[in-house]
Amino acid sequence: MSMVRNTILAAVSGLALSAVSAQAETLTISWWGFNGEKLDEYIVKPFQEQCGCELVFETGNNADRLNKVKIRGGGGVDVIYLTDAFSQIGIDEGLFQKIDPAKVPNLQGLYPLAQDPQGGYGPAYTIGRVGIVYDSTKVDPAITKWADLWREDLNGKISLPGITTTAGPMVVMIAGDKAGTDAFEDADPAFAEIEALKANVVKNYNTGSEMINLFSTGEISVSLVQDFALGQLQAAVPNVVWAKLEDGDIATLNTVNIPKGAANPDRAHEFINFILDPARQKLIAENGVDAPVVASVELSPEAAQKWTYGKEMIENLKRVDYSKMNSAKNDWIERWNEIFGM
Incomplete structure (x- = not known):
């Protein structure tokens, strides 16, 4: 009887640990929510498969979403998408943490303009x-x-x-x-x-x-x-x-940053590295989502004409x-x- 009881307790304990583990593997992303179906197909579902985690979202315009992070003292979300004008506000107000380049190896393949546009904080994922x-x-x-x-x-x-x-x-x-x-x-x-x-x-x-x-x-x-x-x-x-x-x-840059109170910063770095993968960048550009920032990405003429694209064009942009x-x-x-x- 004691053995059965111990087995049941172990099983219940295991379920509880699994629930805690599942909760810890939630990644919360703040973004605009544009191109919802395409983002779900090309980013959300593939990343969830890679990480075995769940992505949840906070949507809205730049000002509203940044203000929510400020009210929460730099917490509440793990990753935040913003235009560079608003990410600079977040940086100046001390809301974001610096990126660890060792955790985002795909940074090395970006155009210099995108790698580190704001002094060690988040990169640009599109230009x-x-x-x-x-x-x-x-x-x-x-x-x-x-x-x-x-x-x-x-x-x-x-x-x-x-x-x-x-x-x-x-x-x-x-x-x-x-x-x-x-x-x-x-x-x-x-x-x-x-x-x-x-x-x-x-x-x-x-x-x-x-x-x-x-x-x-x-x-x-x-x-x-x-x-x-x-x-x-x-x-x-x-x-x-x-x-x-x-x-x-x-130049206008869309950046991705990690707030200072992010609950899951390691997964946040993994996510940023994921969206900067050369194959992923090519896929989303050719499907009309965002312009690529990976220098090695080559687009078809039809896809290229939609975007700010190519070494010559990007190097001539004013900041x-x-x-x-x-x-x-x-x-x-x-x-x-x-x-x-x-």
């Missing part, structure tokens, strides 16, 4: 860009540099991204370059250039659909956009082209110092709104 698009049937000569936005023949033809969008503050940087100054150090010359640019601007847009509609109705012929909007824009207005700027487009931009943004918003009457 995008901000540039100029224009209707090639209505703009002649072609736009070849950022300063062309100020051309007299573009009077009343441009829509700028609103100052609170991702690309909006980049206009202030560009205006500073045109004025020959660093807008972070001295914004006055930059805003003088923006005042001069105002005559060319029909409207500031705040969403991609709003910008596409302005092109479709013929209200504008030129705009600044992020590259993910290009496909939809060209579907609506086939004559729109991406300007080949001799002074380079501006943004988001620590400085985040500090300057409130003042820039106020000055921008004074010019555009918002």
Whole structure:
């Protein structure tokens, strides 16, 4: 009887340990939730099979998700996906831990821009860009540099991204370059250039659909956009082209970080290494999920044209110092709104 009792207790104890083990093997990821079916097929299910763990998710926009991590003192999730503007806020506020490169060997295969974009914290898992698009049937000569936005023949033809969008503050940087100054150090010359640019601007847009509609109705012929909007824009207005700027487009990075209170940091490192695997990066790029950051990935011409892709393009991208931009943004918003009457 005693032997049976001991056997039962051992079995119950084993079940309890299994439950604890299963709980410890939960990895919590904070991300946007876009491309849900594709991410489930190409990342979630394969990683769960590899690790024998369960992935659970917290979804929402950058600001909301980062704020939740802040409220929880850097805890609650093991991995967080953010644009580089928001990951810099998390870094500056001490919410993330540095990455251990020894636990993410696939880092070595990334473009330098993606390996360590923010001082030892999370890598970029995809790269995008901000540039100029224009209707090639209505703009002649072609736009070849950022300063062309100020051309007299573009009077009343441009829509700028609103100052609170991702690309909006980049206009202030560009205006500073045109004025020959660093807008972070001295914004006055930059805003003088923006005042001069105002005559060319029909409207500031705040969403991609709003910008596409302005092109479709013929209200504008030129705009600044992020590259993910290009496909939809060209579907609506086939004559729109991406300007080949001799002074380079501006990089936008999506990063992946480990919060300082992550419950499962080893699995978090394993997950980051998984999404940076060359074969995985190629698979998700060819299936329309994200641009690759692994330098060795070779895409078909059809897949490549969708993305910020290739050594030459990526090495010519301008970087943004988001620590400085985040500090300057409130003042820039106020000055921008004074010019555009918002």
